[in-house]
Amino acid sequence: METPQVVEIKNMSFAYQARNVLKDVNLTVPQGDFATIVGPNGGGKTTLLKLLLGLLPPSSGTIKIFGTSPAKSRVKIGYMPQYSHLDMQFPVTVMDVALMGRLARCKWGRYSSRDRDAAATALEEVKMDTFKETHFNALSGGQKQRVLIARALCSEPELLLLDEPTSNIDQESEKDLFNILQRLNHRMTILLVSHDLGFTSQVVKSVICVNRQVVIHPTTTIDGTMIKDIYGGDLKMIRHDHRCCEMGHMHD
Numbered sequence: 001m002e003t004p005q006v007v008e009i010k011n012m013s014f015a016y017q018a019r020n021v022l023k024d025v026n027l028t029v030p031q032g033d034f035a036t037i038v039g040p041n042g043g044g045k046t047t048l049l050k051l052l053l054g055l056l057p058p059s060s061g062t063i064k065i066f067g068t069s070p071a072k073s074r075v076k077i078g079y080m081p082q083y084s085h086l087d088m089q090f091p092v093t094v095m096d097v098a099l100m101g102r103l104a105r106c107k108w109g110r111y112s113s114r115d116r117d118a119a120a121t122a123l124e125e126v127k128m129d130t131f132k133e134t135h136f137n138a139l140s141g142g143q144k145q146r147v148l149i150a151r152a153l154c155s156e157p158e159l160l161l162l163d164e165p166t167s168n169i170d171q172e173s174e175k176d177l178f179n180i181l182q183r184l185n186h187r188m189t190i191l192l193v194s195h196d197l198g199f200t201s202q203v204v205k206s207v208i209c210v211n212r213q214v215v216i217h218p219t220t221t222i223d224g225t226m227i228k229d230i231y232g233g234d235l236k237m238i239r240h241d242h243r244c245c246e247m248g249h250m251h252d
């Protein structure tokens with residue numbers, strides 16, 4: 001039996017006012033994929049995620065998620081926005097942040113016990129359940145990213161969209177994060193924006209390159225020439241096949 005497509009984009013273009021950002025995009029993402037979206041700053045990665053969420057309408061062409069419109073599929077999508085776009089200066093606990101993922105489902109602005117159970121389960125999933133009552137701003141960068149993933153998981157999604165979940169975290173936390181994501185990938189499709197090709201190429205199944213146009217590659221084809229084509233040679237490659245020690249960089 002053929003694997004169902006979670007995302008189907010046909011001849012899609014998008015412009016902010018008169019400014020073309022994405023042009024003639026054709027993209028399919030099969031169920032169970034774990035793909036990373038890469039490309040230079042301003043290439044259109046976040047815009048593509050917003051189109052998938054139905055927050056922006058395409059200027060032309062079509063987008064289907066789970067065979068229907070992005071707006072109708074939104075309940076099946078978990079979204080973690082870019083860390084830098086979040087303002088959590090107001091006093092909220094880890095549980096409060098996780099519960100925000102249930103806002104679309106809760107009635108009359110009140111969380112039910114089912115919402116609370118879902119938030120607790122999501123926090124357990126990312127190993128942050130012991131921090132429920134901790135103030136969000138008191139957490140480290142890696143812990144915050146995990147809570148934000150729990151928020152996205154709270155809606156029990158079938159498609160998880162993550163916008164640069166590895167920004168602001170060290171290599172160890174990044175490894176933990178990818179272990180969590182690999183586990184989640186057994187039950188959901190994952191699309192993740194990252195500039196960190198060196199690490200993601202070891203764990204993801206395909207790479208979606210976004211630079212006004214969109215090209216999909218299996219991870220095995222990533223090499224220096226391709227990276228230069230995507231980033232115009234400007235990417236600061238982060239290597240994960242070496243370790244640092246007192247003697248400097250050591251290759252595995």
Ligand SMILES: Nc1ncnc2c1ncn2[C@@H]1O[C@H](COP(=O)(O)OP(=O)(O)OP(=O)(O)O)[C@@H](O)[C@H]1O
Pocket residue numbers: 016021039040041042043044045046047048
């Ligand atoms: N609300 C907006 N109004 C007008 N232009 C916008 C808006 N949001 C983004 N853009 C422009 O669209 C282009 C693509 O932006 P987008 O945020 O999708 O890029 P990106 O690939 O996610 O970049 P980065 O790697 O820096 O996060 C950029 O040129 C940006 O300036």
